[in-house]
Amino acid sequence: MPELPEVETVRRGLAPYMEGARIGRLVLNRPDLRFAFPDGFVEQVEGRTVEALSRRAKYLLINLEGDLTIISHLGMSGSFRIQAESNEGTPGAFHQQRSKDQAHDHVVFELTRAEAPARIIYNDPRRFGFMHLAPTSGLDAYPAFAGLGPEPTGNFLSADYLAQRFASRKQPLKSALLDQKIIAGLGNIYVCEALHRAHLSPERAAGSLVRANGKPQKSLEQLTEDIRMVIAEAIEAGGSSLRDHIQTDGSLGYFQHRFRVYDRQEEPCVTPGCPGTIHRITQSGRSTFFCPACQK
Incomplete structure (x- = not known):
């Protein structure tokens, strides 16, 4: 989709x-x-x-x-x-x-x-x-928009906001990020990519990124920045394409060549110095790609 x-x-x-x-x-x-x-x-x-x-x-x-x-x-x-x-x-x-x-x-x-x-x-x-x-x-x-969270491209998405929404949650981090009531429009591919950039496991509890005083840990601040960055890069690249697809001006979207983990099962991790390989697991019926060696 x-x-x-x-x-x-x-x-x-x-x-x-x-x-x-x-x-x-x-x-x-x-x-x-x-x-x-x-x-x-x-x-x-x-x-x-x-x-x-x-x-x-x-x-x-x-x-x-x-x-x-x-x-x-x-x-x-x-x-x-x-x-x-x-x-x-x-x-x-x-x-x-x-x-x-x-x-x-x-x-x-x-x-x-x-x-x-x-x-x-x-x-x-x-x-x-x-x-x-x-x-x-x-x-x-409109029913589909009522209760939607902020856009990942807007100024409302911040580490403090995510800390507020993640506090005390035992839900897996990836599942929390896919919750449209927390962040609107963030999908499976870009969640996998952002988590790898932030070196965070998709299975980690969302609440573990929040301090006891309710403030975001540095890892959550980094994740927030990586979410913004991966979406911005994908938009700049013209959307992702796993097969040739013509855009309005006849050019192609090539962001798929920058995928770090998505659809790269059993391939080497691209993190410098990481000896791991990309694994695929299923979470809530969706494929999750991540590196167990560098995503903790």
């Missing part, structure tokens, strides 16, 4: 084509994706101008004029494809190849733009993605 950096890459790729454009026509090639489209979806969206594209956690937000937002989730196989005179591509680099099979083109935005018309096509072979509508002014009340 695309993680935060991939969704952010999609947002940045679509923004030049969608922001300021008018949705002249919206075509739905089926009545549903993972869920049914909202009642009156076409009628509510057609004719509106896209004011901005934003993101919350792993959700893409298409903010329309008139206090209306399309909330889009890519699921496991969803992607957007751009058709315009200046370019044709698929924004975002993902862990699995995105489809361009037109049989799976389920939603088409036909845009009127000052530069030239464009079509934005949503393709989703497995149909685990979805699109909902909500008032822009009431997005905080």
Whole structure:
């Protein structure tokens, strides 16, 4: 499933084509994706101008004029494809190849733009993605957003904040970091990567990183910095790609070449001087990659 950096890459790729454009026509090639489209979806969206594209956690937000937002989730196989005179591509680099099979083109935005018309096509072979509508002014009340923690890219994420949330928790550190109510949008791959950089075991109790007085230990301060760094690097690299995947400008995301542990089971640890090898365990049904030698 695309993680935060991939969704952010999609947002940045679509923004030049969608922001300021008018949705002249919206075509739905089926009545549903993972869920049914909202009642009156076409009628509510057609004719509106896209004011901005934003993101919350792993959700893409298409903010329309008139206090209306399309909330889009890519699921496991969803992607957007751009058709315009200046370019044709698929924004975002993902862990699995995105489809361009037109049989799976389920939603088409036909845009009127000052530069030239464009079509934005949503393709989703497995149909685990979805699109909902909500008032822009009431997005905080949308069920998926209510209670979400701060973004790992924002100023609200701090070691003091994590110490407050981790205090007395016996929950494994990795599970705590994947809790969207603690940090929004942080996913499996980047948790594994951040923990390796911080040299912390994914099995360690989250509360062990908090002092008796409730203040963060230095290890938690380092982890907070590593979370920020690994997400920033992934966004800068254009999202991660384990297979070739074309972005809007035809370039590829190559962050996978900098993975330290993810999907590197039985390979040597890249930490200088570490003799360990990468292990894989299962936590809460998800694969965890780490080095037992240098992650304590």
